[in-house]
Amino acid sequence: MSTSVAATPVVVAIDGPSGTGKSSTSKAVAARMGMRYLDTGAQYRAITWWMLHAGVDIDDPRAVAAAAGKPSIVSGTDPLAPSITIDGTDVAAPIRGERVTGAVSAVSAVPEVRTLITDLQRSIAAEADGGIVVEGRDIGTTVLPDADVKIFLTASPEVRAARRSAEVSGRAGAPAAGGADVAATQAALLRRDAADSGRKTSPLAKAGDATEVDTSELTLEQVIECVVTLIEERGRR
Ligand SMILES: Nc1ncnc2c1ncn2[C@@H]1O[C@H](COP(=O)(O)OP(=O)(O)O)[C@@H](O)[C@H]1O
Numbered sequence: 684m685s686t687s688v689a690a691t692p693v694v695v696a697i698d699g700p701s702g703t704g705k706s707s708t709s710k711a712v713a714a715r716m717g718m719r720y721l722d723t724g725a726q727y728r729a730i731t732w733w734m735l736h737a738g739v740d741i742d743d744p745r746a747v748a749a750a751a752g753k754p755s756i757v758s759g760t761d762p763l764a765p766s767i768t769i770d771g772t773d774v775a776a777p778i779r780g781e782r783v784t785g786a787v788s789a790v791s792a793v794p795e796v797r798t799l800i801t802d803l804q805r806s807i808a809a810e811a812d813g814g815i816v817v818e819g820r821d822i823g824t825t826v827l828p829d830a831d832v833k834i835f836l837t838a839s840p841e842v843r844a845a846r847r848s849a850e851v852s853g854r855a856g857a858p859a860a861g862g863a864d865v866a867a868t869q870a871a872l873l874r875r876d877a878a879d880s881g882r883k884t885s886p887l888a889k890a891g892d893a894t895e896v897d898t899s900e901l902t903l904e905q906v907i908e909c910v911v912t913l914i915e916e917r918g919r920r
């Protein structure tokens with residue numbers, strides 16, 4: 684098992700669409716290598732939760748922009764116990780609900796929201812003495828363009844939808860996902876991909892210098908090993 688790879692803190696950017704394995708891989712890699720971990724999607728979800736909670740019309744970009752600076756988001760970066768609060772409220776569970784998932788692309792497309800959250804992400808990364816794995820959609824392209832290692836995870840829409848459906852139906856009290864549920868999940872994923880890739884400000888995109896890893900046919904352990912190897916190779920250069 685690997686520990687720290689270099690004397691200087693390593694910054695790793697992991698981007699890609701939903702269900703490609705960003706969170707699972709990033710957490711495991713950070714834990715194994717003694718690094719911090721930042722889930723930037725959770726930050727966009729948290730501000731979306733707050734907007735909905737505060738009654739902001741999320742379909743009105745000017746209203747979203749005007750409210751964006753009001754709440755305070757705090758991300759805990761321990762990969763074994765990541766946390767997220769907004770104005771002191773623990774929102775780790777409610778930000779995964781359908782309402783937030785359906786609204787997050789609209790809120791995260793607003794430039795004022797992105798500027799505030801990007802600044803927050805950069806300051807968290809700058810404070811991570813032992814290095815950090817940051818996962819999201821625009822980390823390699825916009826947030827941390829000088830990251831030491833950049834990875835772009837992909838997987839087929841069918842595989843991503845099956846993973847998400849299994850995850851949701853595995854939650855306490857949830858029914859097992861059938862074919863129709865997987866098809867609906869896939870349609871929702873593709874809609875969100877289109878919105879996230881099509882927005883004007885820092886869309887979901889692979890950085891030119893990122894290594895693309897298709898996880899469709901790989902186990903989670905194989906993806907983790909692949910990322911650890913890429914980080915170790917970077918450390919030896
Ligand atoms: N390579 C893989 N093989 C099988 N299941 C995976 C793999 N990577 C992730 N998963 C599972 O797929 C689901 C979505 O993974 P997650 O890491 O949340 O993706 P993302 O952060 O890209 O949306 C989780 O239930 C996770 O355990």
Ligand SMILES: Nc1ccn([C@H]2C[C@H](O)[C@@H](COP(=O)(O)OP(=O)(O)O)O2)c(=O)n1
Pocket residue numbers: 700701702723724725727728787788791792818819820821822875879
């Ligand atoms: N760096 C990021 C991270 C997430 N977002 C937005 C776009 C995504 O659809 C949402 C939610 O991201 P999240 O990583 O939680 O999504 P999944 O868990 O992969 O479904 O946030 C973003 O715009 N930029």
